[in-house]
Amino acid sequence: MRDTGIPSSRRPASDVASSIMDDRASSVSRASNISRAMSYASTAATTVSISGEISSQLHGGYHHPLARQWQAERQLTKDMLIYPIFVSDIDDEEVLIPSLPNQCRRGINRLIPFLEPLVHKGLKSVMLFGVPMKPGSKDALGTSADDPEGPVIKSIRLLRQRFPQLFICTDVCLCEYTTHGHCGILREDGTLNNQLSVDRISDVAMAYAAAGAHCVAPSDMNDGRIRAIKLKLIDQGISHKTLLMSYSAKFSGCLYGPFRDAAGSAPAFGDRRCYQLPPSGRGIARRAIVRDINEGADIIMVKPAGQFLDVISDAKDLGRDLPIAAYQVSGEFAMIHAGAKAGVFDLKSMAFESSESILRAGATIIVSYFTPEFLDWL
DSSP: OOOOSSOGGGSOHHHHHHHHHHHHHHHHHHHHHHHHHHHHHHHHHHHHHHHOOGGGOOGGGSSSHHHHHHTOSSOOOGGGEEEEEEEESSTTOEEEOTTSTTOEEEEHHHHHHHHHHHHHHTOOEEEEEEEOOSTTOOBTTOGGGGOTTSHHHHHHHHHHHHOTTOEEEEEEOSTTTBSSOOSSOBOTTSSBOHHHHHHHHHHHHHHHHHHTOSEEEEOSOOTTHHHHHHHHHHHTTOGGGOEEEEEEEEBOSSTTHHHHHHHTOOOSSSOSTTTSBOTTOHHHHHHHHHHHHHTTOSEEEEESSGGGHHHHHHHHHHTTTSOEEEEOOHHHHHHHHHHHHTTSSOHHHHHHHHHHHHHHHTOSEEEOTTHHHHHHHO
């Protein structure tokens, strides 16, 4: 009501009527505003209810880059990476592997200059693969695998001396050292003699451990080799300081070609399907994982990684108290490089995506040829 300073009883009737109309207009305006506000609130509530409950509104949780990182169950770190290295018995050799981009086969005299800058960048662990190149260095029994003057044992001793903090893993197999290229000792009919192979593999593992390897990793897939190695480590009194990483779920397939070029380990005849797992065999992979856990493995590995994310998840479920490793094998690495070269995607982005998917599946360790790049990218 307008304040005229004159009592309403003494004001003209027209002024009183005007004042009443103003009050009514003001009330209508206020009611209209309240109605509009209520309508807006109702509309907003209806929009949320249409799209789902409040918990369905997720974008705010990963809008910011840091918030996106917080959504990851595991962040890729330098500590998770193991770098595979091919060590030749030709001391001064350094040869690029055409099918494995940016990777070389190196003699022992080339190791320190190559590894030193990587160690300074944060390299934590390597996995050594011996590659005998000299004439006469291969035979049917793989006798050069544990030669004290061979590339693996000499490398272990050198790296322990020069890089005391570097964690040294050694692949344990016979395929690189045998004339037939298979992962054990053969019977006359060309099949694996499991017992002789396990005896030989466990002896090689012992030689590497005695030379100073922190970790022995048998990749041969012979039945019972984890138990045999563990018992020998205990018998020799070094089980307390030697980690046993089992290639428990190692599948046969097409993705090992570049590795075989690097290590000179292609089978001279036949294939490895009778001892490496069938790609469709999730159940047999689970059984192999349980077997190796029961035999004393300290870490379970799945290989290849990208095609078997379900098995990595199974390994984490079956070995929930063990670290789980995954090997992004040579063929996976080569395919990522080929895709990037063809312009299909960015190399760095795909390297991260593929590695993060492996972590998401349950792995906490990745054996990766991308390790040198990750030391810069991370």
